[in-house]
Amino acid sequence: MAQTSYKQFCPVAMAAEVLCTRWTIVVLREMIAGSTRFNDLRRGVPRMSPALLSQRLKELEQAGVVERRKGEGGNLYEYHLTRSGRELEPIIQAFGVWGQRWIETELSLQNLSAPLLMWDMRRNIRAEPMPDRRSTVQFLFTGAPANQRKWWLLVTPGEGVELCSIDPGYDVDLYVGCDLKTMTAIWMGYETVRQALSDDRLKLTGDRKLAGNMQTWLGLSPFAKQKKLVA
Amino acid sequence: MAQTSYKQFCPVAMAAEVLCTRWTIVVLREMIAGSTRFNDLRRGVPRMSPALLSQRLKELEQAGVVERRKGEGGNLYEYHLTRSGRELEPIIQAFGVWGQRWIETELSLQNLSAPLLMWDMRRNIRAEPMPDRRSTVQFLFTGAPANQRKWWLLVTPGEGVELCSIDPGYDVDLYVGCDLKTMTAIWMGYETVRQALSDDRLKLTGDRKLAGNMQTWLGLSPFAKQKKLVA
């Protein structure tokens, strides 16, 4: 909480007062990942109330870590890391590396969330290995609640990736069916597309090429390559 | 607080659940600095209640970061970092570096504490530049509350440093008089012994040699050499 100061002059304690309040590290992670708009940040911390997110952003601004400014062209506000904030990047990164190495896999996999997974995956899709036209991939998470079962990723080379939770109406090139845990485990690097396929926990229907190189166009979590040191 | 989970599978969030509870980073700092016994840890986090310290240590043990075991010889318990905990060392270090670079000097200097300063200084005294016999240095912090005004450091080459807050009765080799803010600023690397002397904010009385190379035998904070990027 650090709502009340540690009263320690040590810079470690001073830094902890700024960084170790609830949600702060997770918000910074989302900013480092590239979100700049309030509602984009919200998607990265969906369980955080907007009031608290707003409060944290103000605190970080006050601490000189975040800058709030009008985006180019519009009158919409954007949140950006200052130089001080950018120097936190290796720290957040180190949190992730440490977490991936030392937090038990099953513990992480207790925190499944389809919106979060899709939001993260969207960011790391690689368009180059995909066909040279727009591709539509539909994900269906068996067992997920109705409003979180179906997702569409629209990948347009050169234009980026769009995520939809309601049917955009395009023809679907590839259907991906699995349960949320399987997809999350693949994304986290705990297992591979091939393993899940051979287990029949993952089903791919549609374009053969898209199905064949899914492991390639599906970017993984930035921490997926870290060696796990606990089960 | 993270008392209630973030519900995010992301390893950054998982790590933050373990590390970003109140006091946790500061406790880890104290362990990395070398304290292993409960009451030694307390001296590093004097404003933390023993109940909470105990609770945090158990949580860290549960998380695999800390190991509680009997010390060699005795039946006294010691707390040690596990391999996982030792991998946090660069993270804590990075907190300190970042804090030193980006937290305003005056903000840190609002958190003066004689017991903490002495406890930290004790750890970094360098005996080699001192005489080849036991040296007794008395610190007197003008303006500090009566029970925190006077401190003695007993430095015995080859045997380490002992800190006393009541007169150990030995002849004093060097008297150091200044206010707490001055001594803290020197320790943090914000200014030098020479500057404080020339300002008359620091007074040294006694052994000329000890007085002359104080800047050398007085080790500084591990973060003192970081370049400050804010005032």
Place this chain on the structure above:
DNA sequence: CAGTATCCGATGCGATACTG
């Protein structure tokens, strides 16, 4: 020395609704 026990106060923050 190494913690436990207890107790209560403050407040963080979660949920929801609402607004320019």
Place this chain on the structure above:
DNA sequence: CAGTATCGCATCGGATACTG
């Protein structure tokens, strides 16, 4: 879209006393 407003509960944790 980008936040504010409100409300109330839960719980965190600070202080102090105590114990084997």
